Amino acid sequence: MTRGKITIYQPEEIVGVRAAAQASAMVLKRLCDAVTPGMTTADVDHLAEEFIRDTGGKSAFLGYQGYPGQICVSINDEVVHGIGRADRVIAPGDIVSLDVGVTLGGYVGDNARSICVGQDATGVAADLLHVTEEALAAGIEQARDGNCVNDIGRAVEQVAKRAGFSVVRDMVGHGCGRHMHEPPEVPNYRLPGHSPTLRAGMILAIEPMVNVGTWRITIDRRDGWTVRSADASLSAHFEHQVLITKNQAEILTWVKTA
Template sequence: MIPIKRGKDIDGMRLSGRLVAEVVESLRSILAPGIRTGEIDRYAAELIAARGGKSPFLGYRGFPGTICISVNEEVVHGIGGERMLQYGDLVKLDVGLIKDGWVGDTAATFPIGMGDAGDLKLIEVTQEALWAGIAQAREGNRIGDISAAIEACAQAHGMAVVREFVGHGVGRKLHEEPQVPNYGRPGAGPKLKAGMTLAIEPMVNAGGAAVRLLADGWTVVTADGRRSAHFEHTVLITKGEPEVLTKHGMAGGSTEKGAAKARQGAASGE
């Protein structure tokens, strides 16, 4: 069964979506050369707590982080730690927040510094793929319409979508039915109905689609060592246009000032 949200359920999803988007925007401001991924994770924990929320990732099947922080060839599920970000890195932040029992889930990719042409193209294509998928998230369409649109966008630019990890329903639980692959056939899969809430999240590789799991049991990397980008929004299916519940600035640069703020352990609701 695919959960259908109505009334106050949707209000709850809108709130959690707005709050998690605020967290991503605040995290964006601290990304700079010299900050450690563990510092980013700790700051995320402060930001989530300041909003009266909690992380749906921390402890999920044993995951040790508040958020997922994946760098360069790391695709998803990276764990914050001692790694220090360098100029030219490509950082993916996958952030979730539970508020009043409802989950907001979103992800974005950021260059550290200006970003080279290849990284910026990868970011652009992955965002384009996300919005192509969202455009198909309409009542009466099917999951396969979302999936096919994402895959077609990536392939048109000579890039590949990751097949082992997919989007999903989201609501009272982090992962609900249905699965939302980033590849597939138009017209296939469950029919979309108003009140469904989906986490649509293309993971696009600059090289091949193949990935492998590192020894930590969590971090997924590209098999060929090429870089990967990841974007995600929580989307509400309506009677009309899809409603993006986690809208934020998405890709962006970094600030040294923000990094200094993070090191001081500052937390704010801005």
């Protein structure tokens, strides 16, 4: 998916990626605040279209390899790539994963978050949300100049495994700047052998997808997109777009309040 030369972004390009990342982050925040029980996933997709338009950008997902939605809206056992549907109603307590990409000024911003809708998460759902977000933080901590891609994946997997959960192995993070998917691929587990070295100026989308049960997945045969956990267990997805620096990575998709 993302093989080839890794881009080292120059300062003037980073300014453009920052703007796209902030647009994507703001859309995601607004959506997380707006989603309520009784909405359909099509309602959420329509809201996303409005919020993306407000940024002056456009959806990075719509039409990408034929994808038909503005964003991805995935519920409970749906890992990623859920398409907004008028017959898919969000219920109280559902775990809803929202993945937002915005193209602005020739650059792409990409981020995701999973939320419990209408009430506080409890039990295994609460644990899953906490662990997946913690796994993302652990991966970002390793995303620094001189480390390698495997350092990110190992850190993510360790957090998930320690909690008794599993990381999806068939879906990975990726470079992201001028294009949605760029080299390198960023797995959420350690691969055998060597992996690319991280250098200042690289921009990555780090995105743990964690399942309560098996790491294995299936793809919906009807829509060809929706990815589910193979055992129908709960899944969560968190994603940040980060800039590798000489020190700690800069999280480009933190919403800036000032």
